[in-house]
Each structure stands twice: as structure tokens, then as C-alpha cells.
Amino acid sequence: MSTSSGTPESWISSFCSLLGHEYFAEVSEEFIEDDFNLTGLQTQVAMYKEALEMILDVEPEDDDDEEDEEEDEEEDVSGDARDEPGGRAAQAGERRHHSRIASDLSVIESSAEMLYGLIHQRFICSRAGIQQMSEKYELGHFGVCPRTNCNQARTLPVGLSDIPGEDTVKLFCPSCLDVYVPPNSRFQTVDGAFFGRTFGALFLLTFPEYDLTKSGTESITNLSRPSNPPGGADELPMINGVYARNVAPGLGPGKIYEPRIYGFRVSELARSGPRMQWLRDKPADIKALDEARLFTEDQGGDSEDDDESMIMNGRPSGRRRAPLNARSRQQQQQQRQIGNGSPMMVEANGGVESEL
Amino acid sequence: MDDFVSESDSDYTSYWRDWFISSRGNEYFCEIDEDYLTDRFNLTGLNTEVQYYQYALDLVTDVFDLDCDDEMRETIEKSARHLYGLVHARYIVTTRGLAKMLEKYKKGDFGKCPRVMCHSHPLLPMGLSDVPHLKPVKLYCGRCEDIYNPKSSRHAAIDGAYFGTSFHNILFQVYPALIPAKSAERYIPRVYGFKVHSAAALIRWQNNQRDDMRRRLRKMEVESGFKDADDEIEADEDEDEDEDEELGAEQFQAAEAGGLVEGEIRTVA
Numbered sequence: 103m104s105t106s107s108g109t110p111e112s113w114i115s116s117f118c119s120l121l122g123h124e125y126f127a128e129v130s131e132e133f134i135e136d137d138f139n140l141t142g143l144q145t146q147v148a149m150y151k152e153a154l155e156m157i158l159d160v161e162p163e164d165d166d167d168e169e170d171e172e173e174d175e176e177e178d179v180s181g182d183a184r185d186e187p188g189g190r191a192a193q194a195g196e197r198r199h200h201s202r203i204a205s206d207l208s209v210i211e212s213s214a215e216m217l218y219g220l221i222h223q224r225f226i227c228s229r230a231g232i233q234q235m236s237e238k239y240e241l242g243h244f245g246v247c248p249r250t251n252c253n254q255a256r257t258l259p260v261g262l263s264d265i266p267g268e269d270t271v272k273l274f275c276p277s278c279l280d281v282y283v284p285p286n287s288r289f290q291t292v293d294g295a296f297f298g299r300t301f302g303a304l305f306l307l308t309f310p311e312y313d314l315t316k317s318g319t320e321s322i323t324n325l326s327r328p329s330n331p332p333g334g335a336d337e338l339p340m341i342n343g344v345y346a347r348n349v350a351p352g353l354g355p356g357k358i359y360e361p362r363i364y365g366f367r368v369s370e371l372a373r374s375g376p377r378m379q380w381l382r383d384k385p386a387d388i389k390a391l392d393e394a395r396l397f398t399e400d401q402g403g404d405s406e407d408d409d410e411s412m413i414m415n416g417r418p419s420g421r422r423r424a425p426l427n428a429r430s431r432q433q434q435q436q437q438r439q440i441g442n443g444s445p446m447m448v449e450a451n452g453g454v455e456s457e458l
Numbered sequence: 459m460d461d462f463v464s465e466s467d468s469d470y471t472s473y474w475r476d477w478f479i480s481s482r483g484n485e486y487f488c489e490i491d492e493d494y495l496t497d498r499f500n501l502t503g504l505n506t507e508v509q510y511y512q513y514a515l516d517l518v519t520d521v522f523d524l525d526c527d528d529e530m531r532e533t534i535e536k537s538a539r540h541l542y543g544l545v546h547a548r549y550i551v552t553t554r555g556l557a558k559m560l561e562k563y564k565k566g567d568f569g570k571c572p573r574v575m576c577h578s579h580p581l582l583p584m585g586l587s588d589v590p591h592l593k594p595v596k597l598y599c600g601r602c603e604d605i606y607n608p609k610s611s612r613h614a615a616i617d618g619a620y621f622g623t624s625f626h627n628i629l630f631q632v633y634p635a636l637i638p639a640k641s642a643e644r645y646i647p648r649v650y651g652f653k654v655h656s657a658a659a660l661i662r663w664q665n666n667q668r669d670d671m672r673r674r675l676r677k678m679e680v681e682s683g684f685k686d687a688d689d690e691i692e693a694d695e696d697e698d699e700d701e702d703e704e705l706g707a708e709q710f711q712a713a714e715a716g717g718l719v720e721g722e723i724r725t726v727a
Contacts, residue, residue: 248609285572377640393662
């Protein structure tokens with residue numbers, strides 16, 4: 103999205119256009135060049151510096167300034183480990199030059215892929231990254247849910263672990279809240295940690311306006327994204343901080359498979375009877391999930407201060423904060439731009455402040 | 459009419475059926491026995507369903523010897539495929555048919571369940587309707603008891619009625635030993651390690667449904683089929699109570715965090 107110097111020839115865009123890398127967003131160089139975003143990655147990736155240079159298409163021999171700059175930054179990070187800063191730059195440069203020739207290029211290449219993946223995991227949870235992923239989501243780049251009753255709902259790439267090498271990338275379906283193996287085997291070489299555990303759920307919290315009841319093909323044909331009636335966004339029923347219609351729309355009565363033999367339902371008491379229907383179930387009345395309200399109703403007469411303050415804090419603040427219409431969302435984004443943290447941070451702070 | 463199929467030699471190689479089941483896209487079909495096809499009782503009612511029924515049947519049983527133009531042959535060929543599919547739906551619920559499909563199931567010919575928590579459990583083909591031309595074939599997973607769309611568009615075009623709505627359920631009734639162990643393992647959406655409130659509330663509700671069912675089954679002394687031992691329900695019950703007590707505190711926290719992200723109860727409490 104914001105790759106200003108992202109020519110088609112850059113390492114990043116060529117990596118993202120490789121077969122099987124269709125799920126990746128193009129991390130902006132700006133994001134990679136901010137050292138804060140790379141905190142801790144040095145210890146996870148072999149030949150970190152070479153890999154980083156490869157990703158950024160930096161030729162160490164050509165632009166010395168940038169190299170030195172990076173060298174300094176490098177020192178800041180790993181200053182504790184190596185103690186003698188004096189005259190190290192030249193030394194290290196030489197060492198690197200030497201290793202670049204001696205070492206196999208393919209080792210650096212695989213290091214660069216690993217590093218890119220780990221940066222990618224962080225990038226797609228940043229504002230620019232999640233925005234880029236939403237564009238890919240809208241275009242249906244991540245495929246659709248294989249479950250019949252999800253009616254081709256669009257999925258999101260997720261990892262089941264944040265640690266590389268543990269599992270491959272999976273697809274999270276917001277319609278049934280389950281994860282699936284990508285249909286094409288070429289994705290079985292993509293590490294799930296490159297997407298991470300957080301992205302899927304964070305995406306839904308960041309973009310609550312998506313109408314999850316619509317199938318992928320339906321949404322692609324009419325690309326107008328805000329499908330809400332103008333100004334009607336606030337009137338849609340909400341539950342637990344999200345639009346009620348977006349709570350697992352692929353689940354619930356009518357969306358559960360019912361085993362039948364010659365038209366007769368198989369009894370639960372049969373040994374081969376249904377045992378997993380709870381997994382696809384949802385209360386017919388979605389209000390049954392509003393635990394805070396139910397809890398206070400249960401308590402009934404003996405309402406203590408605690409309960410009182412709980413509803414006061416829980417309900418209205420949820421309504422005020424969550425899903426905003428386009429205009430107020432822009433405002434929110436302007437606000438966010440000031441505080442340059444994660445999207446969650448600002449929201450959480452805003453919520454707490456307004457309650458105080 | 460009977461003269462056409464009178465004495466078909468049982469040693470006769472099944473050219474057409476061999477070709478049919480080995481051709482691309484027809485991997486889900488098993489081979490129907492000659493005996494089954496030649497028994498008119500098994501074909502009751504199909505003559506009204508299939509165009510050029512007699513020629514189609516001749517083609518399937520390899521006794522077709524009509525001189526006709528290509529267009530006609532193509533039509534009959536199409537009818538033969540349709541006829542084979544309809545007989546197939548009846549054949550696979552017979553003892554021999556079930557056994558043949560079971561072999562294919564064990565080999566994983568119908569694919570693996572795409573659900574991550576099913577750990578590549580083999581699938582079974584099924585139809586959502588027994589009436590042809592209504593719904594394409596779907597795949598049933600015995601582990602999560604849900605149905606999925608075939609990965610390949612070749613398979614997605616096959617008529618679901620060629621497998622029927624009952625076959626996969628009958629298979630597990632006939633071979634109860636094959637019923638896969640059920641598991642409560644599931645995916646829980648999290649943001650930086652914290653559960654998302656709306657999803658977590660639904661999951662708690664679903665877990666209650668599951669525990670209710672398991673209690674119901676235990677009362678009736680029916681095996682629940684869950685991997686984890688039944689006494690775990692008691693543990694669950696205790697836990698539920700704990701959770702109920704914690705619920706207030708947890709909700710309070712959730713509200714404070716904006717109602718969207720829940721605290722990890724156990725670590726906090």
C-alpha cells in the first residue's frame with residue numbers, strides 16, 4: 103500500500119508474488135527501517151544483518167552511508183552483548199563483506215524469508231498492515247470457507263502459533279469461528295507464525311463494519327463496502343461489543359448438519375448419533391450471550407454496588423465505542439495517527455478514559 | 459425387453475464401468491457389480507428417470523451394439539453416466555457396496571477433512587438430496603459431523619443424488635467400530651493471548667450445550683464417544699461453578715477493557 107519506493111523489482115514484491123505467497127502483504131520499507139519494529143528479531147534469525155539488507159535491497163558496497171547508519175542502529179540494539187564500540191564499524195564491515203562472499207547465498211535467502219515472515223507477523227497487526235490485508239480480504243485473496251453451511255464466507259490467514267517452525271498457515275473463518283487447512287498444497291510450505299495468532303481476531307475487531315453474513319462472491323460483485331444503510335450503522339443491534347449479525351453468522355439453527363437415514367433423523371441416543379452439534383450451535387436468541395445482562399437479572403433484588411457499576415461500565419461504553427460509521431471512523435483514525443501505537447492500544451485507552 | 463440383457467457373461471470384462479470409474483473426476487465412485495446391475499429389481503423406477511434407458515443400460519453392461527451417429531451416441535453416453543450414478547446411490551447402501559466404499563474411505567479417496575482440529579480425518583461423499591439435479595456432492599466428516607465442499611471443481615460438479623443422503627450414516631451404523639472418537643478440541647480466537655469477548659461468550663454457551671448433552675447421554679447410559687473420560691464432566695461441573703463465581707469479576711474486567719477483549723480468568727483470579 104504505502105511502499106513509496108516499491109518498484110516491481112524489489113525483493114519484497116518479488117517475494118510476495120512467488121507461488122504460494124499470495125496471502126502475504128507487502129511490508130512497507132518504512133516499517134522495516136524503524137528499528138523498534140524489529141526488536142528481538144536479531145536473536146531469532148541467523149545472518150540477521152545480511153537478511154535485512156537483502157529484504158531492503160541494500161547493497162553494502164554501494165551505499166556506505168546507509169550501511170554506517172544501520173551499523174550504528176545495530177550497535178544500539180546489541181550494545182550490551184559486544185562491549186567495544188571503538189573502530190568496530192570498519193571491522194564489522196570487513197567481516198560482513200567477507201561472509202557475504204563465503205557464505206551460500208541461499209542461506210541468506212532463507213534467512214531473509216524467515217525475517218520477512220516475522221516482520222510480516224508484526225506488520226499486519228499495525229494500522230498500515232491491517233489496512234492492506236483488508237484490501238486483500240475484500241478481493242478474496244484468502245479464499246473461502248470450505249464448510250457448506252458457511253456459504254462461501256471469506257476467510258483470513260492465521261497461525262496457530264507465534265513461534266516459527268511449529269505449524270503452517272491456516273484459514274480462519276469468521277462465519278463459523280473455526281480454522282481450516284488451505285485447499286491448495288502450495289500453502290503447506292508457508293509458516294503460520296508469519297501471520298500469527300492475533301491477526302484473525304484483531305482484524306474483526308478493527309473492521310466491525312464488514313457484513314459477515316454475505317458470501318465472498320456476493321461481496322465481490324458489489325464492491326461498495328459500507329453495506330449499512332446510511333446513518334443506520336448505530337441502529338443495528340449490538341451484542342458483546344460487536345454487531346449481533348456478525349456473531350458467527352454461519353452457526354445456529356438451520357446451519358447445523360442433521361444426519362438422516364431415508365429421511366428419518368438419527369437419534370442422539372444411537373451410538374452413531376450426532377455428538378458434535380454444539381460446535382455449530384448458537385442460541386436462537388442472540389441476547390442469551392449477553393452474560394453481563396443475564397448476570398444482573400439473575401442477581402435480581404440483591405443488587406450490590408459491584409453489579410450496578412458493572413452494567414454501567416459494560417453496556418453503554420460498549421455501545422458508544424464499537425462500530426462507528428464512516429465519518430466518525432475517520433475521526434478516530436486521525437486520532438490514532440497522533441498516538442502511533444497499535445490500533446488496540448488507542449482504543450483501549452480511549453475506552454478507559456471515557457469511563458473515568 | 460429382457461432379451462437385450464439376457465445372458466451377460468460374468469467373466470466379461472467391464473469395459474465401460476472400468477473406464478468410467480478410472481476417468482478423471484469420477485474418483486468418488488466405486489464399481490457396481492454386474493450382478494447388481496442385471497437384477498431388474500434394483501433398477502425399479504429408473505426407466506422413467508433416464509432417457510434412452512435401455513440403450514444406456516446396455517452401454518453400462520457392455521452389450522451395446524447399436525449403430526448410430528455420434529450425436530446419438532453422445533446422448534446415450536450421457537444417459538449411461540446418469541443411470542450409473544442413480545444405481546450407484548442404491549448400490550452403496552448394500553452390504554457389498556458399503557464394503558467397497560469402506561475400502562475407498564480407508565484409503566482416503568474422498569479427501570481429508572479441511573478442519574484443522576479434525577487432523578486430516580478421511581471424508582465420505584454425500585448428497586443433500588436424493589432427487590437428481592438439485593444439489594452437488596458434499597463431503598461428510600465423521601469426526602466433526604459437518605459437511606464440506608469438495609476442493610476440486612471437477613468433484614463439485616457431481617450430482618449429490620449419486621451418493622444420497624443416507625449412505626454415510628448407514629456406514630457408521632453398520633460399522634460402529636469405525637465411528638471416530640469425538641473431541642472437544644477447538645480453536646479460540648485470541649488477540650495477543652487474550653480471548654475475544656464475543657467469541658468467548660459463544661464458546662462458553664456452546665460448551666454448556668455440550669456438557670448438557672453429555673449429561674443427558676450419561677443419564678441414558680449411552681456412550682458419548684468423547685475421547686476424554688466421562689468423569690471429566692464432574693470436573694467440568696466444578697469448573698463451571700468456579701467460572702460462574704468468577705464471571706462477575708471477569709465481566710467487570712471485560713467492561714473495563716472496552717468489552718471487547720477478555721482477561722485470562724485463571725491467571726487473574
